[in-house]
Amino acid sequence: xxxxSDIRNVAIVAHVDHGKTTLVDAMLKQAGAFAAHQHLDDRxxxxxxxxREKGITILAKNTAVKYHPKEGGAPITINIIDTPxxxxxxxxxxxxxxxxxxVVLLVDASEGPLPQTRFVLRKALTAKLPVILCINKTDRPDxxxxxxxxxxxxxxxDLDATEDQIEFPIVYACARDGVASMxxxxxxxxxxxxxxxxxxFSTILEHVPAPVYDDAAPLQxxxxxxxxxxxxxxxxxxxxxxxxxxxxxxxxxxKRDGTIQNVKITELLMTExxxxxxxxxxxxxxxxxxxxxxxxxxxxxxxDPENPIALPLITVDEPAISMVIGTNTSPLVGKGGxxxxxxxxxxxxxxxRELIGNVSLRVLPTERPDAWEVQGRGELALAILVETMRRxxxxxxxxxxxxxxxxxxxxxxxxVERMTIDSPEEYLGAITQLMATRKGRxxxxxxxxxxxxxxxxxxxxRGLIGFRTQFLTDTRGTGIAHSIFEGHEPWxxxxxxRNNGSLVADRAGVVxxxxxxxxxxxxxxFVEPTTEVYxxxxxxxxxxxxxxxxxxxxxxxLTNMRAASSxxxxxxxxxxxxxxxxxxEFCREDECIEVTPETVRIRKVVLDAKERGRTASRAxxx
Numbered sequence: 007x008x009x010x011s012d013i014r015n016v017a018i019v020a021h022v023d024h025g026k027t028t029l030v031d032a033m034l035k036q037a038g039a040f041a042a043h044q045h046l047d048d049r050x051x052x053x054x055x056x057x058r059e060k061g062i063t064i065l066a067k068n069t070a071v072k073y074h075p076k077e078g079g080a081p082i083t084i085n086i087i088d089t090p091x092x093x094x095x096x097x098x099x100x101x102x103x104x105x106x107x108x109v110v111l112l113v114d115a116s117e118g119p120l121p122q123t124r125f126v127l128r129k130a131l132t133a134k135l136p137v138i139l140c141i142n143k144t145d146r147p148d149x150x151x152x153x154x155x156x157x158x159x160x161x162x163x164d165l166d167a168t169e170d171q172i173e174f175p176i177v178y179a180c181a182r183d184g185v186a187s188m189x190x191x192x193x194x195x196x197x198x199x200x201x202x203x204x205x206x207f208s209t210i211l212e213h214v215p216a217p218v219y220d221d222a223a224p225l226q227x228x229x230x231x232x233x234x235x236x237x238x239x240x241x242x243x244x245x246x247x248x249x250x251x252x253x254x255x256x257x258x259x260x261k262r263d264g265t266i267q268n269v270k271i272t273e274l275l276m277t278e279x280x281x282x283x284x285x286x287x288x289x290x291x292x293x294x295x296x297x298x299x300x301x302x303x304x305x306x307x308x309x310d311p312e313n314p315i316a317l318p319l320i321t322v323d324e325p326a327i328s329m330v331i332g333t334n335t336s337p338l339v340g341k342g343g344x345x346x347x348x349x350x351x352x353x354x355x356x357x358x359r360e361l362i363g364n365v366s367l368r369v370l371p372t373e374r375p376d377a378w379e380v381q382g383r384g385e386l387a388l389a390i391l392v393e394t395m396r397r398x399x400x401x402x403x404x405x406x407x408x409x410x411x412x413x414x415x416x417x418x419x420x421x422v423e424r425m426t427i428d429s430p431e432e433y434l435g436a437i438t439q440l441m442a443t444r445k446g447r448x449x450x451x452x453x454x455x456x457x458x459x460x461x462x463x464x465x466x467x468r469g470l471i472g473f474r475t476q477f478l479t480d481t482r483g484t485g486i487a488h489s490i491f492e493g494h495e496p497w498x499x500x501x502x503x504r505n506n507g508s509l510v511a512d513r514a515g516v517v518x519x520x521x522x523x524x525x526x527x528x529x530x531x532f533v534e535p536t537t538e539v540y541x542x543x544x545x546x547x548x549x550x551x552x553x554x555x556x557x558x559x560x561x562x563x564l565t566n567m568r569a570a571s572s573x574x575x576x577x578x579x580x581x582x583x584x585x586x587x588x589x590x591e592f593c594r595e596d597e598c599i600e601v602t603p604e605t606v607r608i609r610k611v612v613l614d615a616k617e618r619g620r621t622a623s624r625a626x627x628x
Contacts, residue, residue, distance in 0.1 A: 009216040010291045012080060015245070016138075016214050017087040017102050019126035020112035021119070021488070025142040025181045029112065030069065030086055032184035036203050037071035037084075068105070068231075068243070068293055070277045073207050084210060085277070085293045103129055105230050105245045105293055108136045108214040111158075111174075115141050115149035115193075117486075118157045120426055124165070125490045131167050138213055140177045140186075140206070148456065149193045151178070175213055177206050217291025224310035225249030225257065227288075228317045229302055232362060238273055238297035244288075244308060247317065251288045251296065251308070258314035259299055260307040266314050272298030303362065325368055325381035326421040326467050326491055329388050329590075330405035331357070332377025334600055337514065337540040337613075339401060342604045347400045350376040356395060367391070377403070381410055383491070385471060389587050392601055396586070402601045405611075406593040409468045412494055419494040421467040424449075427477075428460050429485040436480040437461065444469030445498040465489070466498045475591050504594060507553040508608075509546035511539040512615055515559030522578055525556055531581045532608070533558070542613030544597065547582075555615050584608070 018026045072081045087102040103109070109130040113119055119127075130137060139158060141151055155176065162172050179186040180196045186206035187197030231243040244251070251257070253274040259267045275282040275295040288294035296308070305319040333350050334340075340348050347353070357369045357378060368381040382388045385407050392404055412419045425446065429437055431453070441448070446465035453459050470489055477487055509529050517537045525531065531546040539545060539558060548554050584592060586606050589599050593608060596618075600607040612618045 008221060009218050010289065011082075011216050013083045013085070013217060013291050014108075014210055014214045015085045015087075015106040015217065015291060015293065016108050016110055016210055017106040017130075018110045018112060019103075019130060020142075021114070021117070021123045021126075025114070026112055029140070029142065029179065029181035032181050032203055033071055033084075033086065033207075034069065036184060037073050037207075068277055070293075072278075073211070075211070076204065076208075082211060084207075102230075103133050103135065104228065106135065107217060107291075108138065108210075110138045110140050110210070112140045112142050113154055113158055114146075115144045115151050115154055116146045117428070118150075118154040119161045120488050124161060124424075127161065128165050131162075131165050131171060134168075136213060136215065137171055137174045138177065138209055139174050140179055142179050142181050144178050144191050145180045145183070145194060145196045147194045151190060151193055175209050177209050179203070179206060219248050219290030223248035224313040224315065225251065225308070226310075226315060226317055227251055227257075227294075227296075227308040229304055229306045229308070232302070232304060233295065240300055240302065241275070241295045241297050242299060242302045242308075243293065243295050246288050246290055246292045246294065248290055249310065250290075251292075251294060253284075253286055256311055258309045258311045259302065260309055260314055260316040262303060262306060262319060264316070268311050269299050271296050271308075325366065325383060325410050327384055327388060327407050327471075328379050328381040328410050329407045330372060330377050330598075331380050331392065332372075332374065332403045334401035334403055334602065335376075336403070336543075336600045336607070336609060338538065338600075338602075342401070342602045345399050346603065347398070353395075353400060353402065354378065356398070356400065360391060384467075385590060386587070389590055393586055396601050396603055399603050400601075401603075404590070404599045404601055406595060406597065407471050407590060409466070411497070414494065418497045420497050422464055422492050422495045423467050423470060423489040424492040425463040425465050425470070425487060425489040426460065427463070427485060427487045428458055429481050431457055431459050433481045433485060434459055434461075437477070437485070440473075440476060440480055441465060444473065444501060464492060464495075466495075466501070467491075469498075469501055471591065473591075475588055504592070505551060507548040507551055508544045508594070508597070508610075509548050509558075510553055510555050510610060510615070511543045511545050511558050512541060512555040513557060513559060514538075514540040517545070517558050518561050519578055520562040521558045521560040524560075525558060526579050528554065528556070531579070532584060534581050535578075540609075540613070541615065542610040542618075544608040544610065547592070 018029060020026045068085060068087050070083055070085050073084050074081045087106055111127055113123060141154060143149065144151060177186050177188060178190055178197050183196055184203055185197050185200055186203045187200040188205050189197065189199050191197045226247040226249060227244040228247060229242045229244050233241040233243065251271065251274060253271060255271050256268055257271060259269045274285050274288060276285040276288065277293065282295055307317045309315055333353055334348055340346055357380065361367055361369060366383050370379040372379050380388060388407065392402065395402060409420050427437060441463050444465055446463040446469060449462045449464055451459060451461045477485055509525065517533050517535050517539060519535045522531060522535065529546050529548040533539065533545045545558050584606065586601065589606050589608050593599060596611055597608055598611050600609055610618060612621060
């Protein structure tokens with residue numbers, strides 16, 4: 007069968023923060039994608055504000071570099087898909103892998119393969135894609151290249167890789183410096199026999215198969231992603247499998263339900279570096295963007311009108327975590343600023359819009375008309391959605407994350423995760439105790455002899471809700487923890503995560519320093535003076551197990567009496583500020599979060615103290 011030797015499609019997959027986006031930056035610069043005078047940001051592919059703030063890739067993106075081989079000859083287009091390294095964004099990874107013919111597996115020379123490395127590699131091996139191993143960050147002082155390569159071979163064997171897949175080439179790189187080599191450098195050094203990524207480009211040309219196609223086959227193009235443009239409307243990103251796509255062409259649009267509609271392609275765009283440029287034709291193996299089909303969805307097929315043949319739909323893993331998102335129902339709704347979106351119709355429209363581009367999310371109705379259950383891969387994916395909506399001026403009420411259970415053979419099963427923890431040896435006892443309370447089961451423990459221990463646990467997903475804050479406190483911020491979905495196991499029983507209760511405001515008003523003085527011995531406060539509060543709002547964490555209703559708006563009575571000791575000064579302890587993720591972790595079952603563009607507040611689901619008391623007493627009787 008004929009192949010296209012002028013094109014290569016490759017995805018770069020790795021664990022979070024192992025250097026994927028930095029490597030793509032270096033490839034773009036060295037392939038001459040930018041003029042010498044152009045100002046370039048670091049991590050150019052992370053275009054989203056949230057991606058830049060958190061330092062992680064959330065959305066899979068594609069770019070293309072024109073590589074000129076050293077031996078001369080025609081330039082070769084290398085289409086690169088930069089995929090997220092976090093399992094919560096697994097839908098993005100699966101879509102990215104459906105567009106390519108091989109993957110570059112990037113592994114940190116010190117940390118080695120971690121849970122998300124296992125996750126993305128498992129997806130690549132299942133798709134029967136060849137792998138190029140790239141050991142990155144060889145200049146780290148604690149790098150251990152030989153051990154990391156052995157661990158990677160073990161991982162391939164663990165995931166039942168075929169013989170062909172295990173025979174992978176190994177490239178050693180320091181992506182930050184834009185250097186790669188086929189020769190193993192000393193630990194802690196940059197490869198010395200190279201000053202560019204030339205060996206990496208050559209390895210891609212040699213080991214990434216060129217797209218194969220059939221001359222006689224009718225047109226087939228797979229929609230793998232969606233984008234929007236102010237002038238062109240919805241844009242569908244496609245990989246052309248067979249035939250050719252042309253601007254102005256009539257094509258058959260095969261929808262998810264199997265129905266076929268003839269449509270016209272009004273615009274055809276091809277990616278060059280970070281921009282899309284108009285093109286006349288896209289052939290087999292090309293990754294292009296088409297406009298003119300307003301309702302097209304991910305996973306659908308564009309085919310020949312005379313002989314329409316559908317490609318398989320993209321399937322993603324089942325959601326494991328859900329949370330209820332609804333309109334803001336607090337007494338302070340709409341008081342923050344102008345332009346806030348507070349109606350149920352606006353929230354529902356926004357969630358429906360998110361479903362178009364995010365195949366791993368699901369939105370289900372609840373008993374209330376102004377709230378919806380949103381299911382996703384993990385806590386982080388849902389927190390990112392809420393944070394994005396908050397920046398778009400939505401006001402929301404968000405419930406505590408819950409797990410999505412399944413009934414298998416008449417028994418309730420819950421999702422479990424494989425948790426890998428790296429920590430200094432002295433915190434071993436604290437971590438074991440923390441995981442035991444969350445029903446974690448230790449599988450392996452390895453001591454590298456460097457003062458650090460690596461442990462692997464199998465733990466229920468709901469045991470990890472609220473885990474990170476406590477873990478970082480127990481390890482004094484030094485521990486590294488990553489988890490990945492492992493499967494479903496029978497229900498583990500009741501878990502008690504948070505030992506401390508909440509300090510709840512018992513009336514509306516403004517927080518006063520005088521009231522805070524008397525309360526700060528009772529626990530940790532979350533609010534500062536002059537903050538507006540309402541009945542049922544949580545203003546702090548109690549030092550004991552039960553909740554406490556408090557008056558945090560009490561003012562000092564002004565009299566003309568003076569005592570000899572009255573001039574002693576008291577200091578207010580600075581409040582603990584909780585981010586959105588920390589608030590989700592802090593929440594209990596009877597609590598929820600009020601999210602507005604300006605603030606994040608934790609509150610009781612039932613605001614009235616008497617009503618909460620009645621509910622609690624009824625629950626005890628039952």
